[in-house]
Amino acid sequence: MLPSPLQEIRDERFARHGVRLQLKRDDLIHPALPGNKWRKLAPNLRAALEGGHTALLTFGGAYSNHLRATAAAGRLLGLTTIGVVRGDELAGKPLNSSLARCAADGMRLHFVSRADYRHRHERDFTERLLRGTGDHATAREAFRIPEGGSNALAVRGCTALGGELRGRTDVAAVACGTGGTLAGLAAGLGSGQSALGIPVLRGGFLTEDVRDLQRSAFGGRRGQWRLDERFHFGGYARGTPELEDFARDFAARHALPPLERVYVAKLLSGLTTLAEEGAFAPGSTVTAVVTGPR
Structure with missing residues (x-):
């Protein structure tokens, strides 16, 4: 469903500071491709099909929404999918719900150590990784999509998200893993609007990644954007009892389905803290x- 709907949320923690909160429900775009992954994957899938590729090769962690979306897209389009998963300690163990969904959609999973995973950008990485496996030849000819789906194609695809919010918000905020959605969102917004990224990983490396993505997509920086690194709650796919309490309370008070914990709960918790800190101007609209996924 595009454009995805806007939902106004009446929350006193924002209202008492004169701030209006909206949700941009990208989780409702497609039933099988969770969240914003449709926007990032669609241009990559188009390029893969136009290039005559019959397989997709991509990368991610054990709870990667991107891996899930790629596996679902492969099933829907009749493409073979290969997923390289960070964490060799997972090999031979029961799959978590996210990876089980990938496998059910036909994705072939290969687990690698965290040390080896750091070399995923090297040209011969998958050649070395998959040598001697049944996926070696397939991977060599596959269309390669980076971790999180974030490349120049994906960034340009996400500019439509900013376009859908033109004139409808002052600040558009998004949780960030690899930075591709933020890079495209900021580029698509109009004059006087800004984008805010809430990284869900520790490390402080994302600013340069977003700059690099915008350079690859547009030749330079586009739009107004910034990051707030305080709300990762320990790192990717990690949380705290406080985050759990916030997520349950927010969903209950606004009659929402359970909040997705890896990205969405951290985003909304961060925005609530920022509103209470007075970070948003009175009279402004903030859109999360x-x-x-639903």
Whole structure:
């Protein structure tokens, strides 16, 4: 469903500071491709099909929404999918719900150590990784999509998200893993609007990644954007009892389905803290992009 709907949320923690909160429900775009992954994958899938590729090769962690979306897209389009998963300690163990969904959609999973995973950008990485496996030849000819789906094609695809919010918000906020959605969102917004990224990983490396993505997509920086690194709650796919309490309370008070924990709960918790800190101007509208699956 495009454009994805906007939902106004009446929350006193925002209202008492004169701030209006909206949810941009990108989680409702497609039933099989969770969240904003449709926007990032669609141009990559188009390029893969136009290039005559019959397989997709991509990368991610054990709870990667991107892996899930790629597996679902492959099933829907009749493409073979290969997923390289960070964490060799997972090999031979029961799959978590996210990876089980990938496998059910036909994705062939290969688990690698965290040390080896750091070399995923090297040209011969998958050649070395998959040598001697049944996926070696397939991977060599596959269309390669980076971790999180974030490349120049994906960034340009996400500019439509900013376009859908032109004139409808002052700040558009999104939780960030690899930065591709933020890079495209900021580029698509209009004059006087800004984008805010809430990284869900520790490390402080994302600013340069977003700059690099915008350079690859547009030749330079586009739009107004910034990051707030305080709300990762320990790192990717990690949380705290406080985050759990917030997520349950927010969903209950606004009659929402359970909040996705890896991205969406951290985003909304961060925005609530920022509102209470007075970070948003009175009279402004803040829109949280709900990227997580339903």
